[in-house]
Amino acid sequence: MKLKRYEWIANALLEEIEGGMYRPGERLPGVRRLAEHYQVSVSTVVEALKLVEDQGRVESAERSGHYVTALNDTKRIHEPVDLDRVMLKPSPVTQSEWVMNLVRAALTPEVVQLGAAVPDKSYLAVKGINRALKDVCKGNSEHSDHYDFAPGYKPLRRVIAQRMQDLDCTVRSSGVVITSGCQNALVLALKSVTKPGDIVAIESPTFYGLLHVIESLGLQALEIPTDSKIGISLPALTLAYEQWDVRACVVIPNYGNPLGHCMEDEAKRELVELSKRHSVQLIEDDIYGDLGLSNRRALPLLAFDPSVIYCSSFSKTLSPGLRVGWVVSSEHQERIEYFQYVNSLSAPTLAQRGIYEFLCSHSYDRYLREVRSKYRQQLSKVRALIQASFPSGTRVSSPAGGFVLWVACPKGLDSKGLDSMRLYEAALSQGISIAPGTMFSTTKKYLSCFRINIAQPWDAQFQWAVVTLGGLVAQQLEGK
């Protein structure tokens, strides 16, 4: 099952192409540079390039190198939407409480954490943020002797606004409301624009945290088919808007969780126009926005329409334990601030100051460059390992950013699909956590899928965990 060296490199190249490192029509670096980059011989690179060419992903032009061919859809995870067959119906969310137990049970330190989307510390800017926090503690005691009442610590809000301006968003620092993380930002955003019973359109599959927010606010979820390449289906969303009185629509346009897709600018523009036309409040979760595999930072929806409510946080980059996120809404800021104040008076002050110091030190962009390259390498290695160690027919997402993979298992011998809840239990008993597909929908649609967090050290334990998972999938499909 072990991949040959040239196969590894072929996979790495495929990943980079799919991840957007090289765009269709673009020329790949020359064989000598690739050989240097991957630390292999030129002949290995040549063999790898042949393999990539065989898959139709690059074309070689006499004497001028290899060019990326246009993307095709052969690697879709889920079938494209057939609008005649799609049934759109809102439903209350009821999975809730057992899911939390499941998340928590899987978070014991002995377990290999492929479940929750929490990066291992080697992928976080832990050192830098710790230094900043230490500096804040050393300074005056302002951080602990008072509240940073909602909307939060002014200098931090200013730096966040500046960063968002660089992403073509018209945001002033007074428009940034600091929250207790991105989940909290989503709670505040949805609470501010809905009342119990309202219908909220969401991507399907979508991350379970959002389903819990919808449940806890007594809203109904309307799941819109979402493609692992292009994101939420705009034709299906149009249908939903026409058929139902949709109040809000929550999307992760950049590196969606769990699919890892990134919407094209054109699709983003269409989405905001469509939602505007139907008076649906768009809410975007951009928590993965800084973690694209390509070096070009994808634009938020907010850049296309100032009425979008924007949510994000530093939990996927600096540290999840800080609990500092933010929300921007030109139209609903007052209510959002009020609910933030009622809920907890203020966000933690020390963390806000630590993040501010860190962002001012300019280490954040350096960190992002480094971590993007780490994720590129890790994703490519993990995908290759899955392809090598899972039953044939297994489809795995090819994310454009973020650090989760969505795995869709083939049908088994008895023509039944995998039951990812059973897989979850079998894996946990071996000391491995995963996030079963049922967590990502109010339906059983994704029973045969699961999500894994790849932000783990590439060590023997991690590789063992992935290979073991593959074995457990095979066992179940063979009816054992």
Next chain:
Amino acid sequence: MKLKRYEWIANALLEEIEGGMYRPGERLPGVRRLAEHYQVSVSTVVEALKLVEDQGRVESAERSGHYVTALNDTKRIHEPVDLDRVMLKPSPVTQSEWVMNLVRAALTPEVVQLGAAVPDKSYLAVKGINRALKDVCKGNSEHSDHYDFAPGYKPLRRVIAQRMQDLDCTVRSSGVVITSGCQNALVLALKSVTKPGDIVAIESPTFYGLLHVIESLGLQALEIPTDSKIGISLPALTLAYEQWDVRACVVIPNYGNPLGHCMEDEAKRELVELSKRHSVQLIEDDIYGDLGLSNRRALPLLAFDPSVIYCSSFSKTLSPGLRVGWVVSSEHQERIEYFQYVNSLSAPTLAQRGIYEFLCSHSYDRYLREVRSKYRQQLSKVRALIQASFPSGTRVSSPAGGFVLWVACPKGLDSKGLDSMRLYEAALSQGISIAPGTMFSTTKKYLSCFRINIAQPWDAQFQWAVVTLGGLVAQQLEGK
């Protein structure tokens, strides 16, 4: 207007008697010890004692000193409840958003902060907690590279449970859920046991944060008359329970905000039995519990009934900016944890670890002893200053703990009462913030009252602020 030295001391003695330092029937220290304590001559103490005796608060016994007489009700702030005249009717809360603006406007650093109940840093354990936070930053990076998923950091939960066991509460560490402060604990508690439209009985006056929570959850407030000496009126509460379908009752049994009362153990016992009989969920806010003026720590309601939901935090003692509180509920823990998880996944990790380290160092009890004595002195001085500088007929609470005073102004020349909203604005234009009485009720009942935060340095600026307030009250009552 300036008080003579013996008058100051008489006031100080009265405060200590009313604050519970000396109980009815107890003997005061001898004149020589009092003289030493207050750094005055024996004859000044003798004069002061005469004054206190004149007010009927101590009795002198030939050759054996002075004894505290029984408490009388002459210093009641609000009239005792006349059950035949009391109208109990639940009402939705709608004050909300303007109050937040008011709170925030008053929190600019140039303003003398008599409004919000946030202690000046000289009353907080800032140094100790900063040292602890610094130590945590210096140690391993565990605090920032992961979440402390709800219910929170285990060691901290253990230390909190131990402290609560010392207060006769049967709490295991697994029963403590860490929250983002006490306000957040109240949100989680109420959300877990109510649905929109439910009636919640509360003390009247009560702190505005609770009114906001009730509003944001769509509940109705049923205000129960509350006495500045004995707390919530149990006869009125009985009536309320009989007349209305009350779902929950929220009280601050120890050093209620704004009145500063402390319920007697007997009344606490009666309250829990009454609520049990009517199947009303009791929720207690014990945030001021550690700040009693007497050295005996008042017991929580939870000590009398394990089904009470207990809420507290470290915001009034260690630091408001930490945003770490907790909630204990034997019956509703699962829902509370779930809502805490949905709302923000976890409380901030660094702060949880810092507090844990600090509590382990045993500095907390030493700090509490010191700060209680500081508050005793400050309360006595501020009350005396108010009595000296406010129009006669002004009544001021005599809290048994905490650090706020409730001031009820007399009627003016035109027989109209004070409008504390106008006072608020006049004071703010002079650079002084107060909390006007209307913030403490859904009605206009407390229009002529206001609350001031006395946890401020006893300096020229603070004294100027109190005296200026007195002048502004006088001006308004004189119709200027």
